Amino acid sequence: MLSISARHAQTYGKTRVLILGAAYGAGHLQAGLALQAALAHIRPEWEVKTCNFVEMVSPAFDVFSRKFYLFMVRHFPLCYQWFYHLTDAVKPRKGYLLDRFGCRRLQGFVDEFGPRVVVATFPTPGRVAATLKLEGKSQVPVVMVITDHTVHSEWIHPGVDLYLVPDEGVREMLLKRGISSHIIRVSGIPIRPGFADNLNQTAARHHLGLDEKVPVVLLVGGGNGRVTAMEEICAGLSRLRLGMQVLVITGEDVTYRERLCSKFEGDPRFRFYGFVNNMAEFMTAADVLITKAGALTLAEAASAGLPVIIYRCLPAQEEANALYYAQHRAALQVRNQEELLLSVEKILLDRGELAASLSAAIRKLARPRAAFDAACAIAELVE
Template sequence: MKKKILLMYISNNSGHHKASLAIEKALHQRSANVETMNVNSFNYTNPVLEKIINTTYMSVIRRKPEFWGYLYDNPEIVKKTQRLRDGIHKHNAEKLSNLINSFSPHAVVCTQAFPCGMVADYKKKQNLQLPLFGVLTDYAPHAYWIYDNVDAYFVPSKEIATKLTSNGILSDRIMDTGIPIDSMFNDSKDKAHIFRTLGLDASKPVVLLMGGSQGVGPLKEAFTSLLRTKTDFQVIVVVGNNKAMHRWFNKQIKKSRKKLIVYSYVDFVADLMEIATILISKPGGITIAEAFAKGLPICIIKPIPGQEQMNTDYLLANNVAVKIEQPSNTGIIVEELLYNRGKLNELCRKARSYAKPDSADAIASTILNSIS
């Protein structure tokens, strides 16, 4: 009989989704005796609530990001929202029960705190002996992850493991595997082929500008600043699902004095990172882990308060990235790095030293061993 693994995340094309897909891929690479189901938990249990939460979240981080910072990992907010979360879990219990009873998983893996809490609460109320694994995809172990009924946590670093133990999680339930990323980031790529395919000049530097799955952040300001530099380099921009941003950048292609390529959401980020000289991005956990795997220097731009600021704090404390304080200074900082090869090479070295490209495989191995 095949081992059934239920994977749960929130929001399609998000970092949580990519992590879930990476683990799913690793499970199948590890064993032919595996059956998986990958579920967007918000959409499955309450599609109306998913739309409300996603719309509200995007509105808050665009208009009042400091408010999100206040809500994120705030002990008072955690306490005050406990009853609300209990109510949501109760409302979702029937659909979750139907899912678990119909699929009959041997284990559940959650790459976001909401489904992890929902399943942990369900386990407790049903007195269910179902292995539950929580996978943290940011260097920010907020209080919404803490549950007694989670059998094990996979975390990005030893520092995060220490923070979880300080919140009462037993150390033998925590594994420092790194953030799960697709195994393609561990593959060696033919750079010359990628340059030819994209129509880029292999002799010139490439600046990769990314705005995450939603294409948020000061991408226009950063790009405008890059154009003011005299240094000859090429620019690749990935704007995610932001259609307005995609239209704006497409208009810049003919105007730009530098070679410019524009993408929306892509599934070949590994190729883009392979040929990039510098990454300019918001500091999402998955993006950071992918850049580490490629030994790519990271320039952080406009982190939102909350998980992105905590990721930034981690990177800067370990000297693994450079922060661009003002988007208008992006060009200056990039130019300085391109001229200072020693600094650039040191950032490459540091990134590689923090890389855990086999993270998804390590997680898959642990899960399969636990249910064998």
């Protein structure tokens, strides 16, 4: 049960919302921050906190597990894929190390902070919060925000009060796994409110210091560009005899960015950036995006109407994301560098026909109000 201090905070103090994610890629925490911004807009009197759950439980384990995750997806992607599908086939147990330590740590944090709801953008904290509720150690409702276009068994827990999902296909997957339809809401993948609103290509290019008349290729590698063959892609693009500007966003890996800068410093068409907070401006300035299949990046591209080429997506959930966009003809998924370079040339040189087709298709998948729709669903649950 909740402590007296937590009950007092809920009854007499501010309404508090706790959003928990993880840093395995940038998408989970970014989705949480998008929800926080939307909640601040619709309920400015509420106090909303977004945390990295794994770091909360153990900072040392957070660092180790993120490095191990990146090592696996980079060097042993088939092993990661095998592990993903193996764990999907079994029911998650509280015996998992992170769950055992997480229950104690989260219970203490819930008692101290006194949230009216726990929102999880990564499955583990949602599962832990739901376990506490079923064991009678918490009365706080739990919301799972699924951030890929597929479902893994770790998202499933009988103590969850609401599932917010990206599309109808994921809703059907949950129904097939026995989840009641009345606790599933299709809201989309949360991206920052107002993403790409009131922006135009000319102004975006001017603000970024780009030539307004030269085509722009944007290369995004997610939170850590080292896992997405960026060096290989840049080498291929450097061989194209096209007038273009190539913007490369490597994420948080400063060493990798410096390495790419050094290798391609002789080609003035290339510009390299680390982690950026103005992704909407970059996407508005671009003519085409080359990326892996991170769901949040693809959702942002859809909101911007930006043609996408998917290359070297990570195994498991990113394969599902790529399939979702490819099935809707909203992105080109290429198998090798030759196909990648041909696709770039075709988009930039075909007088806009392919680009217009891809832009129109991906806009149909856009849910620019996803964060607000999810925030409203959370508010309804609380109130």
